[in-house]
Amino acid sequence: MPAHEIRPLEWRGDARTGALYLLDQRILPGREEWVCLRSVEEVARAISDMTVRGAPAIGLTAAYGVVLAVRGGVPAAEARTILARTRPTAVNLIWALDRMVAHGSPEPQGLLELARSLHEEDVAGNRRMAETGARRIGSGMGVLTHCNAGALATGGVGTALGVIAAAHQQGKRIHVYVDETRPRLQGARLTAWELARLGVPHTLICDGAAASLMARGKIQLCVTGADRIAANGDTANKIGTYSVAVNARHHGVAFHVAAPFSTFDLSIPDGSRIPIEERDPSEVTAWGTGRTSPRETTVFNPAFDVTPAPLIRSIFTERGEVEPVDAAAIARLARSAS
Amino acid sequence: MPAHEIRPLEWRGDARTGALYLLDQRILPGREEWVCLRSVEEVARAISDMTVRGAPAIGLTAAYGVVLAVRGGVPAAEARTILARTRPTAVNLIWALDRMVAHGSPEPQGLLELARSLHEEDVAGNRRMAETGARRIGSGMGVLTHCNAGALATGGVGTALGVIAAAHQQGKRIHVYVDETRPRLQGARLTAWELARLGVPHTLICDGAAASLMARGKIQLCVTGADRIAANGDTANKIGTYSVAVNARHHGVAFHVAAPFSTFDLSIPDGSRIPIEERDPSEVTAWGTGRTSPRETTVFNPAFDVTPAPLIRSIFTERGEVEPVDAAAIARLARSAS
Numbered sequence: 001m002p003a004h005e006i007r008p009l010e011w012r013g014d015a016r017t018g019a020l021y022l023l024d025q026r027i028l029p030g031r032e033e034w035v036c037l038r039s040v041e042e043v044a045r046a047i048s049d050m051t052v053r054g055a056p057a058i059g060l061t062a063a064y065g066v067v068l069a070v071r072g073g074v075p076a077a078e079a080r081t082i083l084a085r086t087r088p089t090a091v092n093l094i095w096a097l098d099r100m101v102a103h104g105s106p107e108p109q110g111l112l113e114l115a116r117s118l119h120e121e122d123v124a125g126n127r128r129m130a131e132t133g134a135r136r137i138g139s140g141m142g143v144l145t146h147c148n149a150g151a152l153a154t155g156g157v158g159t160a161l162g163v164i165a166a167a168h169q170q171g172k173r174i175h176v177y178v179d180e181t182r183p184r185l186q187g188a189r190l191t192a193w194e195l196a197r198l199g200v201p202h203t204l205i206c207d208g209a210a211a212s213l214m215a216r217g218k219i220q221l222c223v224t225g226a227d228r229i230a231a232n233g234d235t236a237n238k239i240g241t242y243s244v245a246v247n248a249r250h251h252g253v254a255f256h257v258a259a260p261f262s263t264f265d266l267s268i269p270d271g272s273r274i275p276i277e278e279r280d281p282s283e284v285t286a287w288g289t290g291r292t293s294p295r296e297t298t299v300f301n302p303a304f305d306v307t308p309a310p311l312i313r314s315i316f317t318e319r320g321e322v323e324p325v326d327a328a329a330i331a332r333l334a335r336s337a338s
Numbered sequence: 339m340p341a342h343e344i345r346p347l348e349w350r351g352d353a354r355t356g357a358l359y360l361l362d363q364r365i366l367p368g369r370e371e372w373v374c375l376r377s378v379e380e381v382a383r384a385i386s387d388m389t390v391r392g393a394p395a396i397g398l399t400a401a402y403g404v405v406l407a408v409r410g411g412v413p414a415a416e417a418r419t420i421l422a423r424t425r426p427t428a429v430n431l432i433w434a435l436d437r438m439v440a441h442g443s444p445e446p447q448g449l450l451e452l453a454r455s456l457h458e459e460d461v462a463g464n465r466r467m468a469e470t471g472a473r474r475i476g477s478g479m480g481v482l483t484h485c486n487a488g489a490l491a492t493g494g495v496g497t498a499l500g501v502i503a504a505a506h507q508q509g510k511r512i513h514v515y516v517d518e519t520r521p522r523l524q525g526a527r528l529t530a531w532e533l534a535r536l537g538v539p540h541t542l543i544c545d546g547a548a549a550s551l552m553a554r555g556k557i558q559l560c561v562t563g564a565d566r567i568a569a570n571g572d573t574a575n576k577i578g579t580y581s582v583a584v585n586a587r588h589h590g591v592a593f594h595v596a597a598p599f600s601t602f603d604l605s606i607p608d609g610s611r612i613p614i615e616e617r618d619p620s621e622v623t624a625w626g627t628g629r630t631s632p633r634e635t636t637v638f639n640p641a642f643d644v645t646p647a648p649l650i651r652s653i654f655t656e657r658g659e660v661e662p663v664d665a666a667a668i669a670r671l672a673r674s675a676s
Contacts, residue, residue, distance in 0.1 A: 029632045146546075177638075180622065180631075182520060182544040188623070188631040196634040204637045206520040206622060208484075208545045208578020212643035215580065240546020242553065246588045247581055284518065284542060285526070287625050293518075293526040294367045296534040299542045300515075305550035 006151040006194060008057045011064055011116070015071065015108040020064040022052045025152060025186075029193040040069035040079050047086040047093075050184065054153020055227045055263055056122055058087060059096035063115040066100040071108040076101045088275045089236055089304045091228040095262040119155045125260045125318030126156030133163030133223065133258050133316035139172040141220040144210055146179040147238035148190035149225025149258065159225040159258040161194060163316060168200045176202040177219060179210055181238060183283040183301065207240050214251035222248050223316075226259040233309030233325035234271025235259075242305040249311050257307075257325075258316040266334055269327075271306035279303050344489040344532060346395045349402055349454070353409070353446040358402040360390045363490060363524075367531040378407035378417050385424040385431075388522065392491020393565045393601055394460055397430035401453040404438040409446040414439045426613045427574055427642045429566040433600040457493045463598050463656030464494030471501030471561065471596050471654035477510040479558040482548055484517040485576035486528035487563025487596065497596040498561040499532060501654060506538045514540040515557060517548055519576060521621040521639065545578050552589035560586050561654075564597035571647030571663035572609025573597075580643040587649050595645075595663075596654040604672060607665075609644035617641045 008023050020037045026049070027033060035051060037043050043065030046052055052061045062083045069079030080097045087093060096118060103114050137143060143164055150161030157165055167174055176195055181187035188204055195202040205213065213219050222244055228236045235241075235257050248255040268274065281299035285291055293299075314323035319336050322329050346361050358375045364387070365371060373389060375381050381403030384390055390399045400421045407417030418435045425431060434456060441452050475481060481502055488499030495503055505512055514533055519525035526542055533540040543551065551557050560582055566574045573579075573595050586593040606612065619637035623629055631637075652661035657674055660667050 030629065178635075179546075180520070182518070182546060185630050188635075192631045192635040196632040202635065204622060204631055204635050206545075206577060206639070208517075208520060208581050209638065209640060209643070211581035211584055212577065212640060213638070215644075239544060239550065243546050243549035243581060243585055246549055247584050250584045250588065284544060288628065290626065291368065292523050293530045293542055294534045297516075297526075297530040297540065297542050300547065300551070301544070302547060302550060305547070306553075 006197065008052055008054070008152045009061050009064070011112065015067060015112040020061070020068065022046055022061065023152070024051050025053055025190060026051055028189050038068060039072055040065050040074050040082055043068060044082050044086050047083070053186070054148060055090035055092040055225065056154040056159065056260060057152070058090050059092035059262060060115070060119050060122060060155050062093050063096045063100050063118050066097065067108050067111045067115055070106065070111055087277060089227045089277045091265045092262045122155035122260065126154055126158060126162045128318040129159060129258055129260065129316050130157055130162035130166035132321050133256065134166035134170060136256065137163070137167035137172060137174060137221060139174070142175050142177060142218045144177045144179065144219045144222045144244065145191060146187065146224045146241050146244050147181045148186040150191060150194040152190050152194060153225060159260065160223040161191060163223055163258050165198050165200065168198065174200070176200055177210065177213055178202055178204050179207045179240065179244070180204060181240060182207060186238070210244055211247040214247055214253055219253055221254050221256065223256045223258055226257050226263050227304055228274050229259060229264045229315065230268050230270045230274060231266045231330060232270045232327045233312060233315065233330055235307045235312060236271065236274045236276065236304045237307065239302050239305050242307045245307040245311040254313040255311060256313050256316060261317050261319055261333065261337065264330060264334070271308060274306055276305070277303040344535065346390055346392070346490045347399050347402070349450065353405065353450040358399070358406065360384055360399065361490070362389050363391055363528060364389055366527050376406060377410055378403050378412050378420055381406060382420050382424050385421070391524070392486060393428035393430040393563065394492040394497070394598060395490070396425060396428050397434035397600065398453070398457050398460060398493050400431050401434045401438050401456050404435065405446050405449045405453055408444065408449055425615060427565045427615045429603045430600045460493035460598065464492055464496060464500045466656040467497060467596055467598065467654050468495055468500035468504035470659050471594065472504035472508060474592070474594065475501070475505035475510060475512060475559060477512070480513050480515060480556045482515045482517065482557045482560045482582065483529060484525065484562045484579050484582050485519045486524040488529060488532040490528050490532060491563060497563040497598065499529060501561055501596050503536050503538065506536065514538055515548070515551055516540055516542050517545045517578065517582070518542060519578060520545055524576070548582055549585040552585055552591055557591055559592050559594065561594045561596055564595050564601050565642055566612050567597060567602045567653065568606050568608045568612060569604045569668060570608045570665045571650060571653070571668055572612070573645045573650060574609065574612045574614065574642045575645065577640050577643050580645045583645040583649040592651040593649060594651050594654060599655050599657055599671065599675065602668060602672070609646060612644055614643070615641040
């Protein structure tokens with residue numbers, strides 16, 4: 001698949017007989033397979049088991065899930081309940097479900113049109129966000145990213161990786177350092193795959209090597225996506241992000257977040273209120289069919305961590321850049337749309 | 339194997355017909371298999387491919403390797419050259435080889451006796467180091483460790499893990515958080531295995547989750563081993579250690595190192611002069627038989643990083659505790675033995 005065609009989800013066909021297709025992100029980069037979903041239960045499972053992942057992509061998948069629910073006789077409100085509990089941290093999921101439920105249409109056709117417009121909004125928003133963020137990236141910079149916040153995580157060119165791709169396309173000479181991102185290796189499997197297709201020079205590292213590269217002066221800027229941003233700017237993102245931010249601060253490296261406005265949760269004051277999903281220990285203790293740790297060993301496997309706002313230089317959104325990252329600036333951003 | 343019998347290497351038999359046996363650490367904890375080495379080339383390969391690892395254990399393995407070399411007609415000086423280049427960072431390797439070469443004996447018997455005495459020194463030194471370090475661990479503490487600095491990494495009870503085991507055996511209620519330690523998972527595979535056998539309560543985490551646990555107040559002390567300590571206290575240890583130290587400083591958590599005096603390299607002034615081994619990219623890009631990242635992706639896979647002395651609260655050694663960690667204190671430690 002050419003770089004410009006990387007997309008994690010698409011609705012194929014009309015509202016009556018069509019279906020939602022997901023690129024199976026669990027088996028990338030080894031194989032490129034699409035799975036076809038025709039019921040809300042299938043959509044819920046695909047989100048839980050991470051066939052699709054990335055906060056914006058999860059939101060759009062859930063939106064199409066409501067179309068499938070209503071077409072199958074499941075009321076939109078019930079679909080919301082089923083889908084909302086699949087991944088507790090990413091707030092874009094709730095945001096998209098609320099938009100779909102508020103539409104109130106009992107007709108799949110109207111709901112499909114709305115889901116498609118949310119999808120198009122995301123595509124356009126990604127592009128604006130990428131332009132905003134790319135201004136911060138200068139030629140010659142080393143840029144670190146964690147997890148995957150690219151086309152695979154969104155409807156469009158991506159959030160953090162959209163910013164990076166835009167800088168590259170502007171002709172800036174950049175080198176991207178990709179945290180492999182344990183336990184599910186979204187950096188190694190997905191971000192490296194996207195960057196290879198985009199032709200962006202990049203180097204894969206273990207998460208623990210990022211600090212060492214900062215100490216060697218190889219990294220000038222960090223940018224990641226986000227799963228939920230509290231009203232004060234505290235940002236939940238893939239586990240390990242906070243460690244990157246602390247190390248960036250220690251080394252005087254700028255740490256940025258790229259996220260659409262749908263990632264902000266103005267209903268909670270700070271990051272301590274963001275629910276952090278804990279996933280199955282087997283993600284850490286096993287690989288393929290082999291165990292990598294003793295059976296007696298217990299595991300703590302939080303999927304996300306929270307980076308406090310003071311560690312974040314700015315947040316790139318489709319409505320512009322939030323800087324400084326604090327409650328007043330975020331409130332101004334919210335007003336800019338209403 | 340019972341906990342008190344965990345040992346990574348042993349010479350079986352006499353000098354003339356005996357051999358060096360290594361517990362194959364590449365396949366733990368799945369299988370416990372011993373490999374038998376009868377030549378210096380076999381010993382060199384076992385160190386390079388990490389059948390044995392951990393700075394003190396590598397040193398002792400190399401010492402026995404000199405016995406095998408001389409018995410096979412390879413002069414000790416040539417054995418030193420062959421073995422010294424197997425792993426460039428751990429200085430205990432050079433230290434042990436120099437002790438063996440200085441002995442000057444052309445007889446395997448005399449060399450075996452010296453190797454055995456180095457081994458016994460390490461056992462006794464581990465015990466004293468453990469007692470010294472355990473004083474810093476209070477009941478109720480959460481203790482983080484990175485990589486494996488236990489019995490499997492040494493001749494005795496271990497360095498960092500010896501300290502932790504001693505605190506546990508003193509009846510202190512502690513909980514150990516074990517960084518899995520990518521790319522080779524020595525934490526998940528080896529440290530968790532040792533702690534399970536010792537009955538020490540522990541939780542395995544991905545390296546990226548350590549910062550999050552510190553922010554939640556779960557960790558009061560960090561302790562790791564070391565592969566080489568410069569004259570000013572800058573400490574090379576497994577990649578990811580430096581990130582732990584930076585995060586510990588950010589959260590006001592004490593970061594300690596445990597290492598025998600043979601880990602100090604007084605010939606180099608600071609950590610910038612410590613050679614950092616880079617290992618094969620396949621440690622990061624593949625798992626078992628499966629690739630986890632695209633073929634186009636390049637990898638940076640340093641085996642170690644350097645933690646600057648100011649981030650280290652103290653160093654536990656068999657000669658007592660070095661605090662503060664600076665050139666003057668280390669020079670005093672060196673004089674204490676001469």
